[in-house]
Amino acid sequence: MFNSSNETILVTGCAGFIGSNFVPYFLEKYQNYNLVNLDLLTYAGSLENLGECEVNPRYKFIKGDICNRELIEFIFSEYGIQGVIHFAAESHVDNSIKNPGVFIETNINGTYTLIDVAYKYWMEKPFTYKERFLGTDTSVSVKGEVETSLPRFHHISTDEVYGTLGETGLFTEATPYAANSPYSASKASSDMIVRSYHHTYGMNTVITNCSNNYGPKQHDEKLIPTIIRNALKGNPIPIYGDGKNIRDWLYVLDHCKGIDLVYHSEKSGETYNIGGRNERTNLQIVDRICTLLDEKVPKEGSYKELITFVEDRAGHDRRYAIDATKLENELGWSADENFESGIIKTVEWYLEKYNRKL
Ligand SMILES: NC(=O)c1ccc[n+]([C@@H]2O[C@H](COP(=O)([O-])OP(=O)(O)OC[C@H]3O[C@@H](n4cnc5c(N)ncnc54)[C@H](O)[C@@H]3O)[C@@H](O)[C@H]2O)c1
Numbered sequence: 001m002f003n004s005s006n007e008t009i010l011v012t013g014c015a016g017f018i019g020s021n022f023v024p025y026f027l028e029k030y031q032n033y034n035l036v037n038l039d040l041l042t043y044a045g046s047l048e049n050l051g052e053c054e055v056n057p058r059y060k061f062i063k064g065d066i067c068n069r070e071l072i073e074f075i076f077s078e079y080g081i082q083g084v085i086h087f088a089a090e091s092h093v094d095n096s097i098k099n100p101g102v103f104i105e106t107n108i109n110g111t112y113t114l115i116d117v118a119y120k121y122w123m124e125k126p127f128t129y130k131e132r133f134l135g136t137d138t139s140v141s142v143k144g145e146v147e148t149s150l151p152r153f154h155h156i157s158t159d160e161v162y163g164t165l166g167e168t169g170l171f172t173e174a175t176p177y178a179a180n181s182p183y184s185a186s187k188a189s190s191d192m193i194v195r196s197y198h199h200t201y202g203m204n205t206v207i208t209n210c211s212n213n214y215g216p217k218q219h220d221e222k223l224i225p226t227i228i229r230n231a232l233k234g235n236p237i238p239i240y241g242d243g244k245n246i247r248d249w250l251y252v253l254d255h256c257k258g259i260d261l262v263y264h265s266e267k268s269g270e271t272y273n274i275g276g277r278n279e280r281t282n283l284q285i286v287d288r289i290c291t292l293l294d295e296k297v298p299k300e301g302s303y304k305e306l307i308t309f310v311e312d313r314a315g316h317d318r319r320y321a322i323d324a325t326k327l328e329n330e331l332g333w334s335a336d337e338n339f340e341s342g343i344i345k346t347v348e349w350y351l352e353k354y355n356r357k358l
Contacts, residue, residue, distance in 0.1 A: 002034040002058065002079070010081045012038045012066050012114065013088025015045030017218045018156070022087070022256045023053055029260070034058045036079050038072070039088065040065045049217045066110035069117060076121040084118055085154045085263060086111065089190075092221055093160070093183045097314055100182035107186035108193070115153055115197050115205075122151050123201060150204040154263045155194040157209045159248070159275065160184035164317035171209075172323045173271045180315050191271075198269040206262050210274040211322045214342065215252030216349040223282065227289050228350045231303040237290075241312030243283035246319040250276035251342035254335040261331040272331070275322020278339040285343075292347045 002008060014023045014037040023035060039045045041063055053059045060079075064071045066088050075081060088110060090096065090103045162171040163178030177192075179185040191207055198205040214224050230237045258274040280288075290303035327333045337345070 002060070006032050006034045006058065007082045008034040008036060008079045009083040009085060010036050010038060010075060010079070011085045011087065013045070013086075015039040015041055015047055015049055015061075016087065016091070017044075017049075017215075017222075018213055018252055018255060019087040020049035020217050021215065021252045022085075022259060023050060023059065025253065025256045026260065027053060027056055027058055031058075034060070034079075036060045036062060036075060036081070038062050038064055038066065038075060042090075044091065044219050066114050067105060069113050072114060072117045073121070076117055081118075081121070082151045083154075083263070084114065084152070085156070085259065086114055087156045089156075089187065090183070092219075093181050094221075094313060096181055096183035096186070100186075103182050103186040107183075108189045111155065111190035112193050115155075115194055115203070118151070118153050119197055119201055119203055123203070150202075150268075152263060152268075153194065153197070153203055153205045154259065155191065155205065155207045156259065157191050157207055158184065158187050159209050159211045159273065159320050159322050160317065161188040161191060161209060162320075165319040165321055167319070170321045170323035171273060171275075173209075173273055173326055180317055195269075204268040206265065206268070207271045208259060208262050208274050209271065209322075210255050210258070211248035211250050211276065211320060213250050213252045213255050215346050218252075223285065224289065224346060225350060227286050228293070228347060229354060231290060231293050231306055232297065232351075232354050235306065236308035237286060237303075237306045238308055238310045239282055239286055240310060240316060243286070243307075243309065244281045244318075245316060246279050246281050246321065248275045248321045249278040249280055249285075249339055249342070250274060250322075251335065251337035251345075254337055254342075257336070258327060258333050261327070261333050265331055272327045273322045273324055274327055274333070275324045276335045276337075276339070276342075277322075277324065278342075279319075279321050280339060288339075288343055289347060292344065296347070296351060 013019050090106045096103045161177050161179050162175045177188045179188040194205050197203040262272050293303045
């Protein structure tokens with residue numbers, strides 16, 4: 001059991017890419033939090049990602065499903081959970097096209113189960129936070145000043161809920177949702193569930209919608225690891241369609257710092273977009289990585305010769321780009337990495353992983 005003077009946060013899905021970067025960052029920065037990590041260890045999660053945290057007395061891993069209500073109720077009462085940061089999801093668009101059902105189950109039902117248990121535990125049990133702050137007068141709404149004194153539920157979401165952009169314009173927090181893939185539709189639904197628990201029950205929620213992350217520990221199936229791995233093996237490097245789809249790339253630790261700021265921010269019910277202002281086409285990404293590999297692991301001819309265009313993803317969104325002004329102005333966030341510094345760190349990390357000398 002943890003040191004009881006610390007606050008204990010339930011983090012979900014932290015054996016995956018972003019969560020496994022977040023946990024060591026957060027444990028090192030704050031000594032006054034314990035973290036319970038609930039992760040099902042699907043194909044996308046690996047405890048190897050968290051090796052450095054295993055021995056930390058303020059960290060506990062539990063293998064389990066966010067759809068398992070009994071387990072979540074047990075975790076809330078056993079550990080006295082006082083906050084949630086919810087990363088767990090099915091996250092790969094291609095998989096959602098092949099098999100949408102598991103995205104509906106995990107991303108929608110899982111988020112519902114988690115926030116509903118949090119609501120019941122924090123706001124409905126005898127001696128709830130609501131009563132502690134407002135007394136037993138049930139006519140008093142919990143909404144308002146008191147809200148932010150309640151434990152916080154932070155939902156991690158994506159810019160993909162906004163759909164696709166033309167050549168110009170940026171997604172702001174006011175952009176209407178227009179999800180185009182089963183993945184983004186399931187994330188949009190989960191955002192709405194979280195929003196509804198704030199508006200209906202006065203829960204202290206926040207949502208962050210971020211752009212494409214890159215950096216260490218990303219699963220092999222995603223674009224940047226796929227490029228590096230295939231290049232090193234001398235295999236064709238597959239690029240969808242004409243390679244001109246644009247994403248706004250965010251270094252994963254900059255995302256973690258944004259989550260930290262939003263989790264600790266004052267206003268409840270808010271949404272913040274997090275993006276690195278690093279728009280690149282997939283062709284620019286593969287081109288830059290191949291140039292770096294040409295320098296670091298030279299071979300006869302350039303790695304660029306391996307680039308192969310393959311049939312486009314069904315319903316492939318053309319362009320995503322985030323306006324992070326709200327996060328920058330209200331909470332003072334800025335990215336530490338630009339794309340150039342971030343991609344060098346990333347390529348070096350994967351070269352180590354794939355055991356190649358620099
Ligand atoms: N990676 C990105 O570029 C990106 C961009 C925007 C938003 N997001 C969001 O950030 C969050 C984390 O993304 P990621 O890239 O780290 O994902 P990931 O796929 O790398 O990791 C997901 C983790 O969730 C776990 N998980 C899956 N189903 C579960 C279940 N039913 N119960 C418990 N755990 C389960 C997996 O085992 C895995 O460890 C997701 O909510 C995703 O939608 C990611």
